[in-house]
Amino acid sequence: MRIVLVNVPHPSIGSRIPDDHLPPLGLLSIGGPLIDDGHEVSLVDGEFGPAPIPDLVAEIVGRAPDVVMFGHSGSTSGHPVIAEVARLVSETMRGVRIVYGGVFPTYHWREVLAEEPWVAAIVRGEGEETVRRLVAAFEAGGALDHVAGVAFRGADGPRATAAAPVIRDLDAYRIGWELIDHARYSYWGGLRAVVVQFSRGCPHLCTYCGQRGFWTRWRHRDPVLFAKELARLHRERGVRVINFADENPTVSKKAWRAFLEALIAEKVDLILVGSTRADDIVRDADTLHLYKQAGWQRFLLGLENTDEATLELIRKGGRPDVDREAIRLMRRHGILSMATWVIGFEEETDRDLWNGMRKLLSYDPDQIQLLYVTPHRWTPYYRLAAERRVIQTDRRRWDYKHQVLATRHMPPWRTLLWFKLTEAVLQGRPKALRRTYLHPDKGLRHAMRWYAQMGRRVWPYEILNFFFRDRLDASGPTVRAFWGEPQDAEEQSMSADRPERSVARPAA
Numbered sequence: 411m412r413i414v415l416v417n418v419p420h421p422s423i424g425s426r427i428p429d430d431h432l433p434p435l436g437l438l439s440i441g442g443p444l445i446d447d448g449h450e451v452s453l454v455d456g457e458f459g460p461a462p463i464p465d466l467v468a469e470i471v472g473r474a475p476d477v478v479m480f481g482h483s484g485s486t487s488g489h490p491v492i493a494e495v496a497r498l499v500s501e502t503m504r505g506v507r508i509v510y511g512g513v514f515p516t517y518h519w520r521e522v523l524a525e526e527p528w529v530a531a532i533v534r535g536e537g538e539e540t541v542r543r544l545v546a547a548f549e550a551g552g553a554l555d556h557v558a559g560v561a562f563r564g565a566d567g568p569r570a571t572a573a574a575p576v577i578r579d580l581d582a583y584r585i586g587w588e589l590i591d592h593a594r595y596s597y598w599g600g601l602r603a604v605v606v607q608f609s610r611g612c613p614h615l616c617t618y619c620g621q622r623g624f625w626t627r628w629r630h631r632d633p634v635l636f637a638k639e640l641a642r643l644h645r646e647r648g649v650r651v652i653n654f655a656d657e658n659p660t661v662s663k664k665a666w667r668a669f670l671e672a673l674i675a676e677k678v679d680l681i682l683v684g685s686t687r688a689d690d691i692v693r694d695a696d697t698l699h700l701y702k703q704a705g706w707q708r709f710l711l712g713l714e715n716t717d718e719a720t721l722e723l724i725r726k727g728g729r730p731d732v733d734r735e736a737i738r739l740m741r742r743h744g745i746l747s748m749a750t751w752v753i754g755f756e757e758e759t760d761r762d763l764w765n766g767m768r769k770l771l772s773y774d775p776d777q778i779q780l781l782y783v784t785p786h787r788w789t790p791y792y793r794l795a796a797e798r799r800v801i802q803t804d805r806r807r808w809d810y811k812h813q814v815l816a817t818r819h820m821p822p823w824r825t826l827l828w829f830k831l832t833e834a835v836l837q838g839r840p841k842a843l844r845r846t847y848l849h850p851d852k853g854l855r856h857a858m859r860w861y862a863q864m865g866r867r868v869w870p871y872e873i874l875n876f877f878f879r880d881r882l883d884a885s886g887p888t889v890r891a892f893w894g895e896p897q898d899a900e901e902q903s904m905s906a907d908r909p910e911r912s913v914a915r916p917a918a
């Protein structure tokens with residue numbers, strides 16, 4: 411079959427501010443197995459430009475596909491754009507099959523299928539095997555009832571089949587790198603880059619996390635084969651930066667060490683960046699030199715908050731002393747730390763935000779990334795937020811960079827003020843400026859300057875947007891009325907082949 415994979419342009423700041431674009435790994439991951447099954451597959455990447463919607467639609471239609479597949483790493487906030495493009499494609503090409511996958515449709519399949527008649531099928535959970543079976547069913551002209559892990563419109567309305575099993579051997583499916591021209595994709599300030607996954611999932615239990623349940627259980631690729639793939643991308647495709655999409659790549663000290671050693675043995679000049687947990691860094695104090703030797707330049711640490719009660723509420727399992735120690739250890743080994751910090755909890759007061767900023771300062775991270783609380787329906791945290799008032803009803807703005815929920819003690823402009831003040835103080839303090847402009851390590855100096863340069867563009871953009879563009883609705887609906895009933899019972903998107911983790915078949 412002729413299949414076109416589509417990455418739609420996302421309006422979020424994360425897409426628009428950097429001049430760099432990363433390859434859409436989710437789409438490439440399903441592209442590889444489809445090519446291996448003999449299908450004619452191509453990718454249309456609307457992030458470049460960004461492509462105006464009519465041009466994007468013309469490009470897709472011009473390729474005369476049998477199936478058009480959508481998915482986006484902005485997921486929830488990318489959904490309205492996908493819905494628009496998919497509708498226009500289906501209006502122009504009657505009979506084309508539209509398939510949709512990724513985190514958001516995995517859980518919102520009922521609403522998508524009910525409200526968007528052009529969507530033929532939704533792939534729920536990880537896509538590699540399910541999409542192959544789905545396309546085979548299309549080819550056979552048969553029903554989809556027997557394809558595990560999909561949702562479609564049955565005679566009685568939207569229905570889902572049994573959850574697909576998790577993929578045990580992640581090396582069994584290859585990424586369709588041939589779908590992209592590597593020269594067009596960059597990160598870290600213009601360096602040729604890819605996104606990859608060593609592992610999927612996370613064994614921790616943070617209540618607000620939408621990713622842990624999506625992958626259902628933690629698994630990793632073969633450390634040596636994975637290192638070889640990165641080395642090949644460097645030697646044959648000139649890739650310099652490897653951005654890890656993993657939620658938590660360091661869960662197994664043994665597997666992680668095996669990967670680092672295998673990559674060091676490849677002797678390739680790569681820059682590695684990604685996220686992990688502070689406790690893993692502290693655990694690996696004796697092997698951090700291997701991280702550095704392998705090329706690790708920055709870890710994003712999800713600190714989320716310094717307030718013990720809030721950490722308890724979100725079941726982060728983090729401890730301020732461990733977070734602080736992780737940052738210290740990373741600095742000692744020449745690895746940058748980026749701390750994420752979440753604002754917008756319901757009971758937050760000026761005093762909390764003042765104390766939080768002071769504590770954050772005492773942690774002394776190299777970089778920070780502030781985010782707003784954004785509840786996803788399939789997380790346990792959603793229940794706690796279900797009766798809060800939604801002040802941002804434009805779903806494209808549910809991207810963590812816009813305040814979407816009212817807080818009890820503060821108007822949104824004051825929350826924004828704290829948000830921006832914290833960024834300015836943390837990034838603009840003399841120590842941070844000295845590291846940014848005078849860091850003795852040339853590579854880290856480049857990285858810090860690149861981030862600071864983006865920050866200088868994002869900072870006023872977000873303030874101007876708040877006052878002149880974004881519309882906030884003081885009398886918006888509750889979260890429950892806006893998105894629907896909690897869905898945490900369906901949080902695990904696949905069946906894990908383990909009795910204690912098996913997922914109930916979702917109601918049709």
Ligand code: B12
Pocket residue numbers: 420422423424425431432433434435436437439440457479480481482483484485486487509510511512513514533535536537538541605607620621654655656657786808809810811
């Ligand atoms: C790398 C990344 C980015 C990169 C994107 C690079 C790129 N071009 O893709 C950057 C840094 C630019 C980015 C930006 C943003 N991101 Co981001 N990002 C990630 C991250 C870390 C990895 C994504 C990834 O590649 N995963 C690995 C692939 C293999 O998984 P996948 O995409 O889910 O695909 C699998 C399945 O979902 C399915 N599938 C996916 N699509 C499709 C389509 C079809 C047709 C089928 C059949 C199957 C299928 O099959 C795939 C293989 O199993 C995730 C968190 C995570 N660990 O996943 C957040 C994440 C996806 N990002 C998120 C967000 C919010 C954003 C931003 C909106 C943030 C912002 N305000 O700027 C922007 C959006 C802009 C954009 N262009 O994406 C959220 C989405 C939350 C949600 N549930 O709605 C996530 C989940 C982070 C989080 N913890 O919440 N992001």
Ligand code: SF4
Pocket residue numbers: 611612613614615616619620621622657658687712726
């Ligand atoms: S540590 Fe990160 S990936 Fe793991 S559950 Fe918590 S937020 Fe999710």
